[in-house]
Amino acid sequence: MSKTKFELINVVAGYRNTVVLSGVSLKITDGIFAIVGPSGSGKSTLLRLLDRLNSYDSGKILFDGELIEKYPVDELRRKVGMVFQKPILFDGTVVDNIRYARNSLNSDEINNLLERVGLPSDYIERKWDELSIGEAQRVCLARTLATNPEVLLLDEPTSALDPTATRTIESLLLSLVPKISLVWVTHLMEQAERIGGQAAMIYRGKTHWSGFAKDLKLADDEIVKKFVSGELK
Numbered sequence: 001m002s003k004t005k006f007e008l009i010n011v012v013a014g015y016r017n018t019v020v021l022s023g024v025s026l027k028i029t030d031g032i033f034a035i036v037g038p039s040g041s042g043k044s045t046l047l048r049l050l051d052r053l054n055s056y057d058s059g060k061i062l063f064d065g066e067l068i069e070k071y072p073v074d075e076l077r078r079k080v081g082m083v084f085q086k087p088i089l090f091d092g093t094v095v096d097n098i099r100y101a102r103n104s105l106n107s108d109e110i111n112n113l114l115e116r117v118g119l120p121s122d123y124i125e126r127k128w129d130e131l132s133i134g135e136a137q138r139v140c141l142a143r144t145l146a147t148n149p150e151v152l153l154l155d156e157p158t159s160a161l162d163p164t165a166t167r168t169i170e171s172l173l174l175s176l177v178p179k180i181s182l183v184w185v186t187h188l189m190e191q192a193e194r195i196g197g198q199a200a201m202i203y204r205g206k207t208h209w210s211g212f213a214k215d216l217k218l219a220d221d222e223i224v225k226k227f228v229s230g231e232l233k
Contacts, residue, residue: 002029002198004065005151005181006050011059013045020045022205023059030151030181032174032197034213036189038232042205043185044085047153050183051082081149085156087136089128094119094139097128101146113142117172134165141172145180152176154184158191170195189216189228201227 006028013021020042028050035043048054049061052073061068068076089097098113099105105113111121117138131139137157144152154173158166173182174195186192192199192213199213201224208223209216217228226232 002031004028005030005033005063006068006183007060007062008046008049009060009062011046011049011056011061013042013049013054013056020205021049021056024202024205024207026200026207026210028183028200029198030178032177032182032184032195032213034192034195034197034199035183035185035202036192036199036213036216036227037187037202037208038227039187041202043187043202044155046202047082047155047183047185051077051080051153053082078147079149080151080153081144081147082153083137083141083144083155083157086160087133087140089131089136089139091128093125093127094131095124097139098143098146101143105146109146113145116145117142118168132165134161134168137161137165137169138172141169145176149180151181151183154182156185156187187233192216203227203232 004027008024008026011021011024012019024046035046037043045054049056052068063071063076090100095110098110110124114121114123119135119138158169161169176182184195193216196213199216200210201208203223208221209219216224219225
């Protein structure tokens with residue numbers, strides 16, 4: 001039976017007097033959970049709230065049944081890792097970037113992380129600017145996995161990749177479940193269906209639907225129908 005990892009209760013959030021999320025209530029279960037909707041709907045803002053990268057104006061957010069503010073930020077981010085839309089690497093080698101997350105990692109642990117993300121061990125000394133975008137995204141994933149997170153927050157993690165690299169990263173991420181739960185933001189209905197699991201649709205800062213991703217196209221909500229038909233992108 002699915003367990004609730006995050007719960008948002010009437011959450012309002014925004015920037016510079018612009019409301020982005022207007023009273024979102026949502027239970028995000030473990031396993032695979034997709035947050036879908038057209039661009040500009042508030043999906044990324046919602047995701048950033050879950051790692052306390054952004055703050056919210058009112059409402060409540062719970063993680064494992066506790067108010068998210070009860071967790072020290074460093075502790076929360078060890079439990080809840082985040083992979084962004086575009087890979088962010090620092091000057092230096094692959095090993096430098098991975099050790100940025102946990103400096104105490106030894107060579108065997110680093111090689112194991114590279115293996116988990118499908119990179120050969122000889123990449124360990126490769127410079128950050130010698131990597132393809134797909135390889136860079138795998139290094140970012142390895143760096144995030146270095147803290148042994150319970151949950152990965154994925155903000156359009158394949159949007160900068162070609163179709164082949166997209167499928168590779170999708171497979172890598174799905175292989176982490178059920179040991180690690182995935183909260184996956186995507187504006188692509190097809191991707192939500194491929195990754196499966198539970199899903200919710202956000203549009204203009206509100207939740208319009210939640211259920212199994214495979215049932216998204218069966219929803220009665222008019223906004224969801226427009227999204228499924230491609231009218232909303």
